[in-house]
Amino acid sequence: MPLESVDISQTASAASIIFEALKKAIIEGEIKEAAPLRQDEIAKMFNTSRIPVREAILRLEEHGLVKSQRYKGAVVSTLSSKEASEIFDFRAVLEPHVIRAAVQKMTPATLAKARAYCEAFYTEADPMKWGDLNRQFHATLYNASGLAYHLEAIDGALNRIDRYLRAQLVLSDGMARANDEHMQIQAACERRDADRAAELTERHILGARDSLLTHLSSIGG
Amino acid sequence: MPLESVDISQTASAASIIFEALKKAIIEGEIKEAAPLRQDEIAKMFNTSRIPVREAILRLEEHGLVKSQRYKGAVVSTLSSKEASEIFDFRAVLEPHVIRAAVQKMTPATLAKARAYCEAFYTEADPMKWGDLNRQFHATLYNASGLAYHLEAIDGALNRIDRYLRAQLVLSDGMARANDEHMQIQAACERRDADRAAELTERHILGARDSLLTHLSSIGG
DNA sequence: AGATTGAATATTGGATACAATTTTGCTTAG
DNA sequence: CTAAGCAAAATTGTATCCAATATTCAATCT
Incomplete structure (x- = not known):
């Protein structure tokens, strides 16, 4: 009898987990408009370095959910x-x-x-x-x-x-x-x-x- | 008299430069469909580390231009x-x-x-x-x-x-x-x-x- | 010969360390 | 007291190093 083909959905990367969490928080308004996203702060929340946090923020920016300026960081996008x-x-x-x-x-x-x-x-x-x-x-x-x-x-x-x-x-x-x-x-x-x-x-x-x-x-x- | 308001378009980050270059190359077909994007290789082209390369690739992925798999890297998206x-x-x-x-x-x-x-x-x-x-x-x-x-x-x-x-x-x-x-x-x-x-x-x-x-x-x- | 195993290599994901820039806050001249 | 200026702290951007995983390829067995 064939073995049960257990679908080991390989654990997602830290960056993806952080991205999904931030996305949800922003969409639902848990993080308010114009609120800054501090890389260090978020990294500590997820017990990671800033690298995956930065990747998550970049992805958010491509979706228009945050807007970031060089050396100034990202803030949640506002919408007139x-x-x-x-x-x-x-x-x-x-x-x-x-x-x-x-x-x-x-x-x-x-x-x-x-x-x-x-x-x-x-x-x-x-x-x-x-x-x-x-x-x-x-x-x-x-x-x-x-x-x-x-x-x-x-x-x-x-x-x-x-x-x-x-x-x-x-x-x-x-x-x-x-x-x-x-x-x-x-x-x-x-x-x-x-x-x-x-x-x-x-x-x-x-x-x-x-x-x-x-x-x-x-x-x- | 007011100073010439020189629009110092602050030099873009390395990640942005790499992103734009890759985007152009992919859109125009210079990099072909399904071709793999090797981080090291691209990093050498731009004389940077892999960090900004990875960020560029992430942004491309959010635009659907590349598709990447964990530990396998990114390839240019194909389109049926x-x-x-x-x-x-x-x-x-x-x-x-x-x-x-x-x-x-x-x-x-x-x-x-x-x-x-x-x-x-x-x-x-x-x-x-x-x-x-x-x-x-x-x-x-x-x-x-x-x-x-x-x-x-x-x-x-x-x-x-x-x-x-x-x-x-x-x-x-x-x-x-x-x-x-x-x-x-x-x-x-x-x-x-x-x-x-x-x-x-x-x-x-x-x-x-x-x-x-x-x-x-x-x-x- | 062809399949299989396992070490060596290649490649990506993430942590730490450092550089570039902005922001803060104190000091001081007016 | 307020504004300007400078040092210190905070924050982001990148480089370097290590860990996790995938791929390659030679050695071995059938």
């Missing part, structure tokens, strides 16, 4: 409301295209998984988890497209505005409206109505953008 | 025709959107500069320069949009398929057709016909994609 708005527009161009391509390829398993995330989003009480469930719902549908490059671009865009998305969800009726729209998108996918799914997706994104922008300007952005 | 096709589609979604937004904002200077690139593209005899002139023509028009995030995404996509674009231009009538289409796009922008400019841009991209794909399949891709 204008820049955030442009990223919403970027998504509003790409995501309808992707879901249109995805609808024909969604399997029953895809739709079941998306429905599960949709319902989890609806029933989840903890606002901290809304952001993840929201992204997982959309990603499940988009993944069916098989458009890896598009998906990566969308993911990068979402990472840049993740904290704004979370903020938007907890606004007055942000969560309720998002949930309504999710259910409509899910329904359109289930009846294989690609045009409608694309239209709803575009409105979903542009609506979130407008809701966020009016809020930001009302509080003195 | 399917992946290349997806990137053309990605551009075909974004670029029409960007030029539509740009048309209203193009100044006479913008249009003059674009026209100059367009004509230079037409008159240039050296095929090695066609790729750059092509990109500069389009970039000049797109820049007027002010959509920095979109422009960056388009630039990244172009970098991934740059060598395929060059190959497509030197195909039978690739150059002639590209030139025709450029002149039409330029004309549409000058009469501020955003819809037409967007339509032409989409066709320009999808036409190049199809031309390339039929060529690749004909030579046994």
Whole structure:
């Protein structure tokens, strides 16, 4: 009998571990905008030298999550409301295209998984988890497209505005409206109505953008 | 009298210099697909240690230009025709959107500069320069949009398929057709016909994609 | 001959040490 | 008391060295 082929997923490099940890912390806003990233400090947190820390920070910079100046170090990137708005527009161009391509390829398993995330989003009480469930719902549908490059671009865009998305969800009726729209998108996918799914997706994104922008300007952005 | 504000562009770090050099070499195909990047070898070329080389390679990896495995090193990313096709589609979604937004904002200077690139593209005899002139023509028009995030995404996509674009231009009538289409796009922008400019841009991209794909399949891709 | 093992070599990942530059904080002249 | 200037500390960028892993290749066995 053949031996169990144990998938020894070779332990990731220290640099990768630090990169993922910092990325998560920045995306979720645990490290605030404009906060400096001190190499020594981070190295001590992970019990490593500064070398892997530097590599992690470089990778973050290529993703636009931090901005660094020679001999001055890296700070978490800030995002003006204008820049955030442009990223919403970027998504509003790409995501309808992707879901249109995805609808024909969604399997029953895809739709079941998306429905599960949709319902989890609806029933989840903890606002901290809304952001993840929201992204997982959309990603499940988009993944069916098989458009890896598009998906990566969308993911990068979402990472840049993740904290704004979370903020938007907890606004007055942000969560309720998002949930309504999710259910409509899910329904359109289930009846294989690609045009409608694309239209709803575009409105979903542009609506979130407008809701966020009016809020930001009302509080003195 | 105020001192001449000499823009002391502080000398870039070694890592940045190496990054830019490798990026250019990979994009232009000087380093071929799947070729390994040996840290020691590159370090000697630039008379540095391996540290800045590693940082440069990491940045390349974040841009998808190389793929590296732990303890095995980095190789130049390969691109299947399917992946290349997806990137053309990605551009075909974004670029029409960007030029539509740009048309209203193009100044006479913008249009003059674009026209100059367009004509230079037409008159240039050296095929090695066609790729750059092509990109500069389009970039000049797109820049007027002010959509920095979109422009960056388009630039990244172009970098991934740059060598395929060059190959497509030197195909039978690739150059002639590209030139025709450029002149039409330029004309549409000058009469501020955003819809037409967007339509032409989409066709320009999808036409190049199809031309390339039929060529690749004909030579046994 | 072909496959297998194991040492030697090559290559990458990370730690430590040093150089270049910025930032801080004290001192002092006005 | 404030501003300028300089020394000290802090911080980043790079070089050198060691550790971990992969690759090569000769020796051996079937």
